[in-house]
Amino acid sequence: MDLLDRLTSQAEQAEVLEIESEVTTVGYEANRLKSSRVDETRGLAVRVVKEGRLGFSASSDLSAVDKLVTNALESAAYGDPVDLRFPGPHPAPRVETFDETISRLPVSRLVEMGQAMLDIILESEPEAQVNVEVQRGVQRVSLRNSAGTHIGFDRSPLTIQFEVSRVRGDDVLVIFDMMGVTLWSDEYLTQVRDLAGRLRQAKTAATIRSGRMPVLFSPRGALALGLPLMVGLNGKNVYTRNSPMAGKIGQKLFDEKITLVDDATLHGRYSSAPYDDEGMAHRPVTLVQEGVLRSFFWDLKTAAQAGVDSTGNGVRGLFNPPSPSATTLLFEPGDMSLAEMLAGVKEGLLADIPLGLGQGNIISGAFSNTLGLAFKIENGEIVGRVKDVSIAGNIYELLQDVAAVSQETEWIYRDLRLPYMLLPDMNVVAKE
Amino acid sequence: MHQKIRDAIKRSRADYTEIRVEDREATSIRYRGRDLEEAGAVVDAGGIVRCLVRNGGWGVVTFNDRDDLGAKVQQAYECARLAQTEEPIELAAIPIVEDRINVSLERDFRGVSLAEKKALVEGYNDLLLGHDERIVDTATAYQDEFRHLVFASSEGTFVEEELPYVGVRLVARAREGDNVQTAMEGRAGQKGLGFVQGLDDLARATAQRAVDLLAAETVIGGRYPVVLNQRLAGVFAHEAFGHLSESDFVYENPQAQEMMVLGRRFGRDHLTIFDDGSTPGLLGTHRYDDEGTPTGRSDLIQDGILVGRLHSRETAAKMGEKPTGNARATGYRYPPIVRMTNTAIEAGKTPFEELIRDIKLGIYACDAFGGQTMLENFSFSSAYAYMIRDGQIAEMVKDVILAGNLFTTLMNIDAVGDDFFWIESGGRCGKGQGGLPVTFGAPSIRIQDVVIGGR
Numbered sequence: 001m002d003l004l005d006r007l008t009s010q011a012e013q014a015e016v017l018e019i020e021s022e023v024t025t026v027g028y029e030a031n032r033l034k035s036s037r038v039d040e041t042r043g044l045a046v047r048v049v050k051e052g053r054l055g056f057s058a059s060s061d062l063s064a065v066d067k068l069v070t071n072a073l074e075s076a077a078y079g080d081p082v083d084l085r086f087p088g089p090h091p092a093p094r095v096e097t098f099d100e101t102i103s104r105l106p107v108s109r110l111v112e113m114g115q116a117m118l119d120i121i122l123e124s125e126p127e128a129q130v131n132v133e134v135q136r137g138v139q140r141v142s143l144r145n146s147a148g149t150h151i152g153f154d155r156s157p158l159t160i161q162f163e164v165s166r167v168r169g170d171d172v173l174v175i176f177d178m179m180g181v182t183l184w185s186d187e188y189l190t191q192v193r194d195l196a197g198r199l200r201q202a203k204t205a206a207t208i209r210s211g212r213m214p215v216l217f218s219p220r221g222a223l224a225l226g227l228p229l230m231v232g233l234n235g236k237n238v239y240t241r242n243s244p245m246a247g248k249i250g251q252k253l254f255d256e257k258i259t260l261v262d263d264a265t266l267h268g269r270y271s272s273a274p275y276d277d278e279g280m281a282h283r284p285v286t287l288v289q290e291g292v293l294r295s296f297f298w299d300l301k302t303a304a305q306a307g308v309d310s311t312g313n314g315v316r317g318l319f320n321p322p323s324p325s326a327t328t329l330l331f332e333p334g335d336m337s338l339a340e341m342l343a344g345v346k347e348g349l350l351a352d353i354p355l356g357l358g359q360g361n362i363i364s365g366a367f368s369n370t371l372g373l374a375f376k377i378e379n380g381e382i383v384g385r386v387k388d389v390s391i392a393g394n395i396y397e398l399l400q401d402v403a404a405v406s407q408e409t410e411w412i413y414r415d416l417r418l419p420y421m422l423l424p425d426m427n428v429v430a431k432e
Numbered sequence: 433m434h435q436k437i438r439d440a441i442k443r444s445r446a447d448y449t450e451i452r453v454e455d456r457e458a459t460s461i462r463y464r465g466r467d468l469e470e471a472g473a474v475v476d477a478g479g480i481v482r483c484l485v486r487n488g489g490w491g492v493v494t495f496n497d498r499d500d501l502g503a504k505v506q507q508a509y510e511c512a513r514l515a516q517t518e519e520p521i522e523l524a525a526i527p528i529v530e531d532r533i534n535v536s537l538e539r540d541f542r543g544v545s546l547a548e549k550k551a552l553v554e555g556y557n558d559l560l561l562g563h564d565e566r567i568v569d570t571a572t573a574y575q576d577e578f579r580h581l582v583f584a585s586s587e588g589t590f591v592e593e594e595l596p597y598v599g600v601r602l603v604a605r606a607r608e609g610d611n612v613q614t615a616m617e618g619r620a621g622q623k624g625l626g627f628v629q630g631l632d633d634l635a636r637a638t639a640q641r642a643v644d645l646l647a648a649e650t651v652i653g654g655r656y657p658v659v660l661n662q663r664l665a666g667v668f669a670h671e672a673f674g675h676l677s678e679s680d681f682v683y684e685n686p687q688a689q690e691m692m693v694l695g696r697r698f699g700r701d702h703l704t705i706f707d708d709g710s711t712p713g714l715l716g717t718h719r720y721d722d723e724g725t726p727t728g729r730s731d732l733i734q735d736g737i738l739v740g741r742l743h744s745r746e747t748a749a750k751m752g753e754k755p756t757g758n759a760r761a762t763g764y765r766y767p768p769i770v771r772m773t774n775t776a777i778e779a780g781k782t783p784f785e786e787l788i789r790d791i792k793l794g795i796y797a798c799d800a801f802g803g804q805t806m807l808e809n810f811s812f813s814s815a816y817a818y819m820i821r822d823g824q825i826a827e828m829v830k831d832v833i834l835a836g837n838l839f840t841t842l843m844n845i846d847a848v849g850d851d852f853f854w855i856e857s858g859g860r861c862g863k864g865q866g867g868l869p870v871t872f873g874a875p876s877i878r879i880q881d882v883v884i885g886g887r
Binding site for chain 1: 455458464465467468469470471472473474475476477478489490491492493494495496497507508511512514515516517518546547550568569605607610611612613614653654684685687688690691765767801802803804805808809810811812813830831833835836837839883885
């Protein structure tokens with residue numbers, strides 16, 4: 001008997017998610033091609049609602065379907081009552097996430113891509129130790145539920161990650177970066193060139209005083225500000241009233257230069273898909289518009305608990321039930337060029353790579369990060385790398401006054417598109 | 433399955449082949465505030481084949497479908513041939529063993545109903561929520577996991593090992609207006625259910641700390657003498673120093689080797705740091721690592737001097753040192769890499785009162801919310817802290833983040849407490865492959881001149 005039918009015959013609602021993927025990776029370690037691997041995954045995750053209670057289970061052992069059914073029903077027997085409805089069939093925007101080119105990239109091509117990146121970095125920094133992973137995959141997701149939804153789509157994720165370390169005496173610099181798409185793009189080369197540029201800039205040392213000064217956040221650096229914001233916009237933290245933004249929809253909380261959109265419908269982005277992991281159609285969700293709080297992001301269950309609608313932000317792995325999560329997060333660009341922004345800084349800090357992201361009490365908006373890579377800005381010029389510098393503050397205060405947001409944006413860590421942001425006055429602690 | 437594994441290895445054309453097959457059953461129960469987020473079990477079955485072709489490289493295949501292991505070996509062999517290393521990859525010799533490790537747990541969680549486990553977690557959650565009206569949110573979680581692993585290599589090693597895990601995590605959030613504070617506690621080990629029962633006092637203390645933090649002032653940033661409690665000192669040893677002693681960082685990097693040269697002074701005479709994967713019951717413990725190497729104690733810093741590092745078979749061969757049993761993998765999706773097991777700062781001789789006695793203005797930093805290092809630079813946030821004034825523990829402060837340079841900071845450890853213990857509150861290390869269970873151990877330590885972030 002079909003698994004969905006079997007579950008439906010024993011519960012009011014049921015859902016079956018089937019995941020199948022094959023991912024091929026080539027890995028360079030310490031500047032040379034060291035390994036290659038293939039990961040084959042398949043598994044089933046099910047949810048049931050029985051007597052109004054939600055149950056979940058998953059299995060990667062497809063011969064253990066009976067156990068899966070038993071586990072799911074037992075889970076529901078002890079689950080909390082929740083007024084959740086699995087969505088019925090409804091249309092979704094066309095979102096391209098499968099690229100024949102990626103799915104067929106020969107391993108030799110993955111090797112070439114890795115080598116090309118290596119060459120760019122080693123040309124600017126011959127002493128660097130570089131690890132690169134180039135990964136292409138084919139993923140098939142199918143979701144069926146008792147409301148009649150039956151969707152299936154293919155994705156072709158291409159992910160590139162690399163770590164560059166440079167050791168000189170006791171001076172260690174490590175830069176990690178990651179990019180990913182589902183439609184072919186060679187933007188990784190641009191990002192690697194950019195990285196090589198920063199490595200060159202980081203050769204000159206500078207010192208900076210402690211105290212208040214303007215801080216320019218690079219797109220990577222701006223993540224220190226973006227992360228507390230993402231945590232605060234998560235429906236789960238809103239429903240539990242942990243988020244300082246709870247109950248403030250429609251209020252102007254931030255500088256009007258800040259607009260933030262979650263959008264899983266862009267063609268070819270890493271987290272793009274027509275539907276979310278619970279079968280809700282994706283659509284762009286404006287979270288903050290010109291400083292005004294417009295929406296949070298929700299999955300089905302959290303939305304049901306809070307009495308609102310899912311925004312299509314149900315995200316899950318095989319072994320975890322869905323939870324609300326941002327997909328592709330876009331910080332909208334501003335109207336100043338980076339060059340203009342820099343030119344306006346007499347003495348300040350360029351914060352490029354924050355360490356300790358997510359540490360501390362970020363739900364309150366507080367952040368405090370040592371900077372793994374930071375530069376001193378003097379009279380509009382980047383004059384050199386500063387070390388042992390940390391920044392701290394609270395986004396709910398600091399983001400009320402943003403001096404400028406750049407026209408330029410960059411994709412970082414696959415799913416985030418951020419501009420440069422200049423905060424006019426914040427505390428910098430340096431080791432003098 | 434055993435015969436299938438042996439047959440598949442026998443047919444391999446690679447210079448070295450290993451197969452690891454894993455069956456895992458895990459139960460997870462999570463509360464968030466009043467809501468039960470999850471209560472249920474999952475079944476995970478998979479495997480990994482790793483082949484080495486000396487003049488090629490490593491080839492790896494991971495899978496859920498274990499019907500045709502021979503085909504996976506062939507595929508891994510082809511992957512291994514793809515790479516082209518300049519020097520052949522060698523593996524340091526290890527004893528060939530056939531062994532079978534079965535655990536017997538005092539209250540094996542596998543025989544306990546979901547209902548009883550749920551009641552346990554619910555009880556803790558109720559204690560957290562009911563402690564004070566300012567506790568607005570909790571995250572209370574229970575997890576158990578029973579892993580059954582079979583490891584076999586073409587050298588003849590065949591190890592079957594059972595690895596249990598049980599853990600509870602308690603998080604309380606207190607709120608007053610816009611002021612939201614979090615406190616966290618936990619307990620985890622390779623033990624039976626009894627290990628996580630009877631934690632009512634711990635739950636109350638967690639909730640109380642969240643409430644206390646509401647009244648705490650944010651620390652004033654600057655440089656202070658700092659006393660770290662055992663838990664924070666343990667995390668510091670792991671994060672700030674331990675990762676540098678993992679040989680995959682140094683073995684192909686001449687500059688890093690120079691920095692981490694054995695015999696270099698890293699600390700004062702009272703500083704000894706070691707890693708030991710053989711201490712019973714701790715989270716990083718297993719008799720063999722994921723390459724079949726027996727685990728044991730490795731001294732890393734002894735009396736202030738760097739004396740050793742952690743190895744896999746490959747890094748050991750390359751550096752002409754002995755494998756230490758530190759090649760660990762986070763499950764069948766990953767090949768083993770050099771990881772810590774149970775890492776500790778050895779007990780010193782200074783009683784706690786003496787650590788703080790001469791501090792006029794300093795900080796007593798407790799527990800860790802998190803930590804990150806970029807090799808020589810580290811940053812840790814303590815979960816809660818107190819000012820030290822005139823040799824006495826004074827008012828509580830919050831948002832204490834310690835940052836600094838590892839080398840300077842290790843040298844600045846000027847006193848080591850006599851109050852060592854293994855921290856059984858649960859720990860995971862995220863290097864490369866996500867959460868691998870590890871344990872930290874330490875006494876309280878005093879460090880001069882630490883940069884504290886803050887306002």
